[in-house]
Amino acid sequence: MSKTLVIYLMAGPDTPELAEAAVDGGADIVEVGFPFSDPLADGPVIRRAAEKALAQGMRTRACLDCLAAVRGRVDVPLVPMTYSSLLEAYGWEHFADDARSAGASSLIVADLPAGDRPGLRRIQLVAPTSTDERLRLAGEQTDGWLYLVTVTGTTGARAGLSTALASLAERARVAAPHVPLYAGFGISTPADAAAAAELTDGVVVGSRALEAAEDGPAALRDLVRSLRDRVDSG
Amino acid sequence: MPDTYGAYGGRYVPETLVPALDELTAAWEAALADGSFRDELDVLATSYAGRPTPLTLAERFAPDKRLYLKREDLLHTGAHKLNNALGQAVLARRLGKQRIVAETGAGQHGVATATVCARFGLDCVVYMGSEDMRRQRPNVERMGLLGAEVRPVEFGTRTLKEATSEAIRDWITNVETTHYLIGSCVGPAPYPAIVRELQAVIGREARAQVLEAEGRLPEAVVACVGGGSNAIGMFAGFLDDEDVEIVGVEAAGAASLGTGRAAVLHGSRSSVLADEDGQITDAHSISAGLDYPGVGPEHAYLRDTGRARYVGTTDEEALDAFRRLTRSEGIIPALEPSHALARVSELDAALIVVCLSGRGDKDLAEVLGRGE
Secondary structure, eight states: OOOEEEEEEEOSTTHHHHHHHHHHHTOSEEEEEOOOSSOTTOOHHHHHHHHHHHHTTOOHHHHHHHHHHHHHHOOSOEEEEEOHHHHHHHOHHHHHHHHHHTTBSOOEETTOOTTSSTTSOBOOEEOTTOOHHHHHHHHHHBSSSEEEEOSSSOSSOOSSOOTHHHHHHHHHHHHSTTSOEEEESSOOSHHHHHHHHHHSSEEEEOHHHHHHHHTOHHHHHHHHHHHHHHHHHO | OOSEETTEEOOOOOGGGHHHHHHHHHHHHHHHHOHHHHHHHHHHIIIIIOOSOOEEEOTTTSTTSEEEEEEGGGSGGGBTHHHHHHHHHHHHHHHTOOEEEEEESSSHHHHHHHHHHHHHTOEEEEEEEHHHHHHTHHHHHHHHHTTOEEEEEOSTTSSHHHHHHHHHHHHHHSTTTEEEOOOSSOSSTTHHHHHHHHHHHHHHHHHHHHHHHHSSOOSEEEEEOSSOHHHHHHHHTTTTOTTSEEEEEEEGGGOHHHHOEEEEETTEEEEEOBOTTSOBOOOOOSSTTTOOSOOOHHHHHHHHHTSEEEEEEOHHHHHHHHHHHHHHHSOOBOHHHHHHHTTGGGSSOSEEEEEEOBBSGGGHHHHHTTTO
């Protein structure tokens, strides 16, 4: 079965064009970051991108507009990824409703762990530190797929694939047998992506995608294509 | 132990930290139930930290009042921060964690943490905004002498907010070996409850001391509020005494309770300086220890219930109080409690206890630079 490739982009003026390039290169799902001033789960690349986006005025409404514009350009599922403070300010359910109206198929809230606000349908994250009990809870509550955080750490490139992923994926399979598992955090090279995809059902590439996006849609398309090719060739 | 205070508090953290917070909660509850933990803390408090700290009548500073100062400035390392650092270091040893990470603003919590790490032989990393390192040079040097590694944070405002974020990111990355020794009653549960309990010694002592000195309870207790740990420790001793007025004093430019709104920062929901989109905005204060856009969730709850009220003091008013206490009582206060001292004269109360949370050595350069 073909593996799923998820590409993360930060909301901004160029995002619709970049999303189109990513899908053109073979992305199956696009995550759209709604920037937050104090993103605890993020490493330097996404932090810088968030700071830049906020300076460009990418507040919640502008991000929702951006999401709708992306929706107008691509047909793949779109998933906003953000932090609790934005939902707190906007209204939790209201945010989810408006994101869906703008074309989102689900939602990721990086600092809202499984168990909290179960009524808010979202993709749950699990980590190497998660207990089996928490893996089960996240598997039950997640919306569509489970996001496997490959490292004990923040987002951003690492030298090589985390050794923690294999055991996390194995435990998650048992705890959530019918849920697709996509691995993210620290996956930057085609080789890492292929290795992670071996163990799971898909991979998420974020920081590396943002770096490529800095060089424009063509560079992003090339990166995504190289990830796609390696993941597909196993 | 409460996870929430009304609608405030909670645990807004990446999943990676949830098991560590569960483990910390269990260890803390076990420690509280274990008499030997309390005994160990008591011995450290008296033989190492210098507790109980005295209650000093400040007759020349406030001639029209009976104003008592709870002298946390006389605690080892010069501020109330050591109460919390000692307790959490003992807890970290019970957790089997050899590495400690902390954030610091004014440097007082960093010094307290570096001190307890030296005392117990723990590895210590302290994150500090580069702007605060400039403002609080002596404390940076003290931490270095004590064997801590001070890591400058060159991001955003380069103050306590970013230092806290970086400390939490370090903890996320090294959670299996590391205890995060948070410095105030903020952060995800169970931290606000742990810090409150470890600082509650201030209020317990102050209550007994004022009863001893005056034969009655004070009409008002006052403390400065940044994150709010000295205040919550002081207030904890008097919350059940309904006739005691409780006043928290914020820096006017960092009034999370006075002008903030509900938002999520550093793992908990509280009253925060934030814009209408939930983005955290910058705080501004002459005092690095109050220069923080968030506040402990219990303070937000006490504000909403009306049990405590919170007022603001400007930089100039704090400097004035700093100079007046120095000249009238021979006590050089830190700039943080100077904010509390500045509000004393206008209180409609005769018998008042103010928490003098720390001493002012660290602030001399800042004050002298303003032309004293």
